[in-house]
Amino acid sequence: MGIGALNSAIYKRGYTTPRMEDVWSEGSLVGAIFDVEAGLAKAQADLGILPEAAAQMIREAAVPSDDLIADVSRGKVGNPLVAVLDALRARVPDDARRWVHYGATTQDILDTARALQIQRSATILLDELDELISAVAQLAETHAETLMVARTNGQHALPTTLGMRFARWLAELRRDRERLVQMRPRTEIIQFSGAAGTYASLGDDGPRTAQVLAEQLGLTYEPLPWHAAGDIMAEVACTTAIYAQSLGKIAEDLFAMQRTDIGEAHESMDAHSSGSSTMPQKLNPFTTMKASVSARLVAGMASTVLTQAPAADERDHRQSEVQRDLIPQIFVATEGASAKLLGLLGRLHFDRDALRANLDQEGVLLMTEGIMMALAPRLGQEGAHDLLQAFAQEHRATGVGLEEFLAERPEVLDKIEGIDITALSQPENYTGLSARLSREAAGPVR
Structure with missing residues (x-):
């Protein structure tokens, strides 16, 4: 039985999507391991290290199936790869079996398989991010002149437009995209250097194998071992978490706009996703709440990846186990938030009347900066500021209008x-x- 918001069959529907979950499922993990093992056999055959016929047999056997997944599940648990290799070797003819996993070590295969999963996850994130950018750009164009009040520190500040809010989101999302793209060559990276990173098992054939295997899998070639390095998985976690925080910011803005006393935005009614079990009138903004919670969960998990103790020596399974648990959840939660928000933007209604009513709530007080700037050339910046600050205090106390206030000051x-x-x-x-x-910011909107 699944435990927690991201794994429980009951709760995870609010946080995850099947698309990203599938990338990190047990079947996909076995498939990624098989991709590496089959690729390894092909690379070594291409280099003349093992017979082409044996490599072909290994590639033909390295196909995930329900029966094979069941065999893996019944296998050993101390080393997760041993059960996969046992199931694979059982499906390879005797004369090719000795070439399975030739010259490799467990962590080489697991780290490279995870790099493939990271690659697929990043592709999904970027595809959805492009859609999200397009949707927000359309909103920025549509609402470029839709008036609303800007709020700073929870208080009404100045007039702005709804399009400007979307433009801010847009700029942040584009920076997120740039970061995600830039991390890929550094994080979708092969690991194949043997038990201690010295290529002792294959000698000069080791780097040659690693380079060909990287090309076959579409990964970055790295000749030096990174099992115990802290930077690669930390970059994955933190870059993805930064994107999640951008999604959290969008969710928080939309959550606030849907408050009853603000009422600037509304989700369409769905009894199963926004309704209450006891209050029929409720329009709970659950989509934004789930996205916001996802961002918080991701931040915590990235912090754990970043702050765990450095790996000991040349390899440390304690570090690997933490990463194996958290990296999938970071991707799953972040993608779930992006998918939820992308769907939400298409069914949100922005209430222009409410936006205007909130804009007008403080009346002339909202405009004191602009008035101050007009008066400053005549009264000086400090004089104009002090004058309008005194007006604001008196207006709040007595309701006096600005013209009346000024009429009492003929000088x-x-x-x-x-x-x-x-x-x-x-x-x-x-x-x-x-x-x-x-x-x-919107640019040419599609």
Whole structure:
């Protein structure tokens, strides 16, 4: 029985997708191991190290099946590869059996198989990220001029546009994409250097085999062992976790926008995903909640990968076991969040009336920066700031209007004659470059 949010058959539906789960399933792990073993046999046959006929037999046998997975499950547990090799050797004719796993060590195969799983996972993440970028770009273009209030430190700050919020997401997602692409040559990397990383079992044939095998598998060739290195899996964990935090930020923004007292966005009603068991009216933003929780889980798991004790000497299975547990979950949780948010964006409704009502909630107080900037050339920056700060305090206490407040200060009125306070009090006149930046960020929208 699965345990926890990412593994329980009941709970994981809110956090994971079958697509990414399949990459890290037991069947896919065995398949990746077989890809490496079959590739190894072919590479060594191409180099004349073992007979071509034997390599062909190994490749033909190295095909996952339900029966084979069952055999693996019944095998030894101390070394996870031994059970796979036992099942594979049992399916290879006697004259080829001695060439299975020739010159390799367990961790070579497991690390390279995991590199294939990382490669497939990164491809899925990037495919979905491209879709997410496209969807957010469309929103940035559509809402380039949709007015809303910007909030800083939980308080109303200045007028902005909804498109500007999407543009900020967009810039962050594009940086995430760049990081994910850049990590791939450093993390989708072959490991094949023998039991202690010295190529003792194959000698000069070892690096040659590793290079050909890397080319066959589409992985980066690295001649030096990295079993005990901390940087490669740490980069996988942290780069993916950074992307998860971007997804968490989007989720948090959308969660807040759906608060009853804000009401700027609404998910479509789904009794099974957003409803309450006892309150029929509820529209719970569960999609954003799950994405936010996923980001938190990923951050914690990446922290564990990053802060565990360094591996001892040339290899340390304690490090490997932690990575074997957490790297799959990091990918699964991150991809689940991206898939959920991608689906959510297509069914979200943004309420322009609510956006405008929230924008107008503080009235002229929201516009004091813009008014201050207009008055500053006449009164000085400090003088204009102090004047409008005094107005804000009095307005909150008594409700006095700005014109009335200024009328009581004839010495100020003389200096600001000709400045249109009414125009400066309109939010649509003080959105800065929001609309332009939104459209520039969106670029050519598909």
